[in-house]
Amino acid sequence: MNEEVPRPAEVHDWQATGESGVLHRLRRDAESLGLAVTKIPQRAHWFHQYGPYMLTDPWRGYAIVASGLELEDVETWLQTQRHRSQQWRRDERDAVGD
Numbered sequence: 001m002n003e004e005v006p007r008p009a010e011v012h013d014w015q016a017t018g019e020s021g022v023l024h025r026l027r028r029d030a031e032s033l034g035l036a037v038t039k040i041p042q043r044a045h046w047f048h049q050y051g052p053y054m055l056t057d058p059w060r061g062y063a064i065v066a067s068g069l070e071l072e073d074v075e076t077w078l079q080t081q082r083h084r085s086q087q088w089r090r091d092e093r094d095a096v097g098d
Helices: 020-031 071-097
Strands: 036-039 053-057 061-069
Touching: 020 036, 020 071, 053 071, 061 071
Parallel strands: none
Antiparallel strands: 036 053, 053 061
């Protein structure tokens, strides 16, 4: 299967939107997929390994799903997962309809 990965729906002006507003929206999007967006403080000793943002699964003891992400990466990752989830649901519906 050769799918095209969806691109971010819009290009964000990070200065105008403000990082906290974008982060809030991405946290809501992640929550809808059962995930959490965690911001790693730059002063943390593991910032260079996991930061500045990571996606975790709170239902699995905060297992790391993806790390070392910028906000743009978080958005792309979430959109890709949402696209895969929607494709899976369509495939399941088609299989039941056969």
